[in-house]
Amino acid sequence: MGDLLGHRRPSPGAALRALLAGPEPLLAPGAYDGLSARLVEQAGFDAVYMTGFGTTASLIGRPDVGLLTGSEMVDNARRIVSAVDVPVIADADTGYGNAINVLRTVQLFEQAGVAGLQLEDQVAPKKCGHMSGKAVISTAEMVGKLEAAVAARRDPDLVVIARTDAVAVSGIEDAVARGRAYAEAGADVLFVEAPTSEDDIARVAGELAGVAPLVFNWAEGGRTPPLPLSRIAELGFSLVIYPIGTLLAATAGMRALLATLKADGVPPLAGLPAFDEFTDLVGLPEVQQLEQRFRG
Template sequence: MGDLLRSGPAPRARLRELLAGPGPVVAPGAYDALSARLVEQAGFDVVYMTGFGTTASLIGRPDVGLLGGAEMVDNARRIVAAVDVPVIADADTGYGNAINVVRTVRSYEQAGVAGVHLEDQVMPKKCGHMSGKAVIGTDEMVGKIRAAVAARHDPDFLVIARTDAAAVEGLDAALDRARAYADAGADLLFVEAPTSEDDIARVARALAGVAPLVFNWAEGGRTPPLPLDRIAELGFALVLFPIGTLLAATAGIRSLLTALKADGTPTAALPGLPSFDEFTDLIGLPEIRSLEERFGP
C-alpha cells in the first residue's frame, strides 16, 4: 500500500474495472496524503480527493472558489504518490473556459489521478451543499466536457460531469443538463445535492442507461443520508463520502487541544491516540528500513 517502489495494476484501468462491477464503488474523501493513506489502509479500493477538504486543510477557509487549479493539482499529486489505489479528484469548474479545461485535465492526468469531476457552476464556485450557487449555460458546459474528453491522453482517464443546476433551475433542468453532458462524452454523471429521497430516485430513474451515476453522500449536507444498500438498489455506480475524514480529524485535534489547554500536557488524551511506533509504521517506516538494507552500503 502506497509503496515507494510500486507494483500492481494500473490505477485507471482498475477504476474502470471496479465501476463495471455489480455494486457501487465507495470512495471516502481524503484531504491530504496522510488521510489518503488511512483510506487505503482501511481497505477501500478508491480515494476521493475532496475540494472542500483540500481548501480547509491548505488555507483553513471554506470551499468558495479560493483555490486555483495549480494548488488543487499539487494536492492531487501528493495524494496519488501516497497510495496505490485509484484517486478521483475534484477539479471544480476546470478553472476557466473550455481551453482552461484542456490544461486542467492534462495537469490532473500528469499528476496520476484516475479521473476528475467538473461542475457547471459560475466561478468563483461554492461547495455544492451551500446556498448562493449560480450555473453557466448548458452549451458552455457541453463545450467544457467535450474539451475534457479531447484533452485526455489515456482513454481510461474518467471524465465525470457534475451539475449543480438542481438548486438553481430545478431538478428537471439538472436532468436535461446531465443528458447533454453524457452526449458530450462524460463517462459518469453527478447530479449534485438532491434534497429528498424521492428526488434521488427520480435522478436514478431518469438517467438509468444514460451513463453510470455518482451519489455524493455529503456528511451533514443537504442530501438525505441513504443506507448503502438503498443506494445500490437505485443503481448508483460510485458513492463519495467527501468530508467525514476531515470532520473526524477536526474532532480529534480539538479534543487533544482541549486536554492540553486544561491540564498543561496532553497525557489525558494519549490513550485514544496511536503510539509513536504505531504511527511511524502506518506512514511507512518499515519500508524505508527495508530500502536502506537493500540499497545502503
Template structure:
C-alpha cells in the same frame, strides 16, 4: 500500499472496472496524503480527493473557489503518490473556459489521477451543499466536457460531469443537463445535492441507463443520508463520502487540544490516539528502514 520505489501500475483501467461493477464503489474523501493512506489501509478500493477538504486543510478556509488549479493539482499529485488505489480528483469548474479545461485535464492526468470531476458552476464556485450557487449555460458546459474528453491522453481517464442545477434551476434542468453531458462524452454523471428521497429516486430512474451515476453522501449536507442498500438498489455506481475524514480529524484534534489546555499535558487524550510506533509504522517507516539496509552497501 504505495511504496517509495513505486510499481508503475496504472489505476485508471481499474477504476473503470470498479465503477462498472455490480456493486457501488465506495470512495471516502481524502484531503491530504496521510488521509489517503488511511483510507487505503482501511480497505477501500478508491480515494476521492475532496475540494472542500483540500481548501480547508491547505488554507483553513471554506470551499468558495479560493484555491487555484495549480494548488489542487499539487495536492492530487501528493495523494496519488501515497496510495496504490485509484484517485478521483475534484477539478472544480476546470478553472476557466473550455481551453482552460484542456490544460486542467492534462495537468491532472500528469499528476496520475484515475478520474476527474468537472462542474457547471460559475467561477468562483461554491461547495455543492452551500447556498448562493450560480450556473454557466448548459451549452458552455457541454463544450467543457467535449474539451475534457478530447484533452485526455489516456482514454481510461474517467471524466465525471457534475451539475449543480438542482439548487438553482430545479431537478428537471439538472436531469436535462446530465443527459447533455453524457451526449458530450462524459463517462459518469453527478447530479449534486438533491434534497429529498423522491428527487434521488427520480434522478436514478431517469439517468442510470444513460451513464454510471455518483451519489454524494455529503456528511451533514443537503442530501438525505440514504442507506447504502437503497443507494445500491437505485443503481448508483459510485458513492463518495467527501468530508467525514476531515470532520473526524477536526474532532480528534479538538479533543487533544482541550486536554492539553486544561491539564498542561496531553496525557488524558493519548489513549484515543495511535502510539508513536504505530503511527510511524502506518506512514511507512519499516519500508524506509529496509531500504536503508538494502542500499547501505554493507
C-alpha cells in the same frame, strides 16, 4: 500503499472503470492529504476521493468557495496519488477557466496520476455544492468544456465525471436534462449534486442510470438526505463518495486533544496510536528496508 520507488502501475483509469462496473456501488471516502488517503486505503476501501472542500480547509483553513487555484489542487492530487495504490478520483472544480483552460487542467491532473476527475457546471468562483448562492453556466458552455476534457486526455480510460449543480438553481428537471447533454458530450459518469429529497434522488436515478454510471454524494451534514447504502444500490448508483467525514473526524479529534491540553497541560494519550504504530502506518519500515538495500 504507494511505494517510494514509484514502480510503474497499470492505467489507474482502467482500474477505476473496472470497479465502477462491479455489481455493488464503489465506495470512495474523502481524503484531503496523503495521510488521510493512506488511512482510507488501509481501512480496506478500493478508491479514494480527493475532496475539494477538505483540500481547501486543510491547505489554507478557509471554506470551499473557489479560493484554491488549479495548480494547488493538482499538487494535492499528486501527493495523494503517490501515497496510495488504489485509484484516486480528484475534484477539479470548474476546470479553472473556459474550455481551453480545461484542456490543460485535464492534462495536469492526468500527469498527477489520477484515475478520474470531476468537473462541475458552476460559475467561477464556485462554492461547495451544499452551500447556498450557487450559479451555473449554460448547458452549451459546459458541453464545450466536457468535450475539451475528453479530447485532452492521453489515456482514454481516464474517467471524466460531469457534475451539475442545477438542482439548487433551476430545478431537478433542468439537472436531469443537463445530465443527458453531458453524457452525449462524452462524460463517463454523471453527478447530480444536492437533490434534497428521496423522491428527487429516485427521479435522477430513474432517468439517468441507464445513460451513464451515477454518483451519489453522501455529503456528511449536507442537503441530500442520508440514504442507507442498500437503498442507494437499489436505485442504481455506481459510485458513492463520502467527501468530508475524515476531515470532520480529524477536526473533532484535534479539538478534544487541544481542549484537554489547554486545561491540564498534558495531552490525552489514551486512544491515540503509539509512536511506533504511527511510523509504521506512514511507511517507516519501507524506508528502513531501502536504507539497507542502498547502503553501498
